[in-house]
Amino acid sequence: MKAAEIRRQHLVSQVLLKQFTTAGLEGSGLQLRPVDVRNPERRNKLASTRTCGWVDTFVAFDSASAEKLWDSVERGAHTAFEAVYAGTPFVNPVHVEALRDLVVLHYVRSHRYRSVYTNAFETVSVKLRSQLVQQYPEQLRREALRQTRLHLAGSGSLGAFAERLIEQSEVAQEFENGKLFRTSIEDMFHKVRAAAAPWHLEVLTPESGQFLIGDNPGLSIRTDTKPFSYNMAFNDAHSIVLPISPRHLLALGRENLVGTIPRATVNDLNTVQIRAADHYVYMHPRSTRLETFARDTARRWRTDHANR
Structure with a gap:
């Protein structure tokens, strides 16, 4: 019996x-x-973790397969967090692997990845339609006559028929029902996990202030710009970062280390979380100054975009 599809899927x-x-x-x-970074003036009530950081049917086809893969990563997180809080994250290599995999998981399982995937598929489809019309016009006319009994002449009608053929293809059908996305995101997780394996792990704490976490929390960043740039390809990034508590942030780096970072850098990293968020950022309920910072930063970000 096929497992029931899981609708409420946590990206965080x-x-x-x-x-x-x-x-x-x-x-x-x-x-x-x-x-709410889309509506920074809105006052949100405190919320449970169950009601935060999730998407309805993010993986729409065989979601149980994806959830099983994600669970294999998340199972090791709790004991790895305890090692971080105890100041011993590198004593057990299993904890290092669990933490690095958690960074990779949140980098891949994200609103950003689904947007990149969807845009890439649509771009390829448009390019393929153009190629069919330009390179195989006679074959298209013959196939259109066979299927529809119509003689197609202009490029517009040929393009429409080419699009119909693409929509009928197995790949397009798997795109529509979500099978292609599920396969794609699982494959991408394994690829990025392998690419991240040689990287080491930095456990960073703030000299002052606290971290917040967004609903796109695993971010590729470059630190040679101010503010930090983010969401570039994995191989173009200086690091992949993931906040794991108000006082701890993980970053892929050149060596295993536990270090502190100044308040200005904490603000830069929080700003990236706010700008990269799809809808929400989350923080400890007593972080009143951080709440003000988040609202002000989101307000400026939305104003800057509206004026462009």
């Missing part, structure tokens, strides 16, 4: 979101504070 692991929570009042469970 709940085990990760829990690191930004505190116990709510009157037995309401662990809660964190969301900030």
Whole structure:
């Protein structure tokens, strides 16, 4: 029997979101504070991890397969976090691998990846349509006559028929039902995991201030610009970063190290999380200054984009 499809799929692991929570009042469970970066003036109530960082049917075809893969990574996160908090993240190589895999997971399983995937497929489809019309016009006319009994003359009608053929293809059908995306994102995870294996792990803590986490939290960044640039290809990045608590951030680097970073760099990293977020950033409920920072940064970011 085929497993039921899973609709509520967390792009930000709940085990990760829990690191930004505190116990709510009157037995309401662990809660964190969301900030809506699309509507920074909106005041959001505290929320549970279950209601944050998820997407409805992100993987629409055989979601159980993807969830099984993600779970294989997330299972090792809790004990790895405990090692980080104890100041011993590198004592056990299993913890290092678990943390690095968690960075890779959140880099791949993201709104950003789905957008890149969708745009790439649509670009290829448009290019293929043009190539069919330019290189195989007679074959298209014969096939159109066979299927529709119509004689197609102009490039517009040929293009429309070429698009119809593409939509009927197995690849296009698998794109529509989500099978292609599920296969693509699983393959990409394995590729990036292999590419990240030679990298080491930096565990960074702020001299002052706290980290927040966005709903696109695993980010490729370059630090040779101000503000930091982000969302470039894996091989073009200086690092892939992932906040794992208000006081800890993971970064892929050249050597294993535990270090501190100045407040200005914390602000730069938080700014990247806010700008890269699809809809929300999350923080510890008592981070009132950070909430103000997030709202102000999101407001400026939206204003700058509106004026371009």
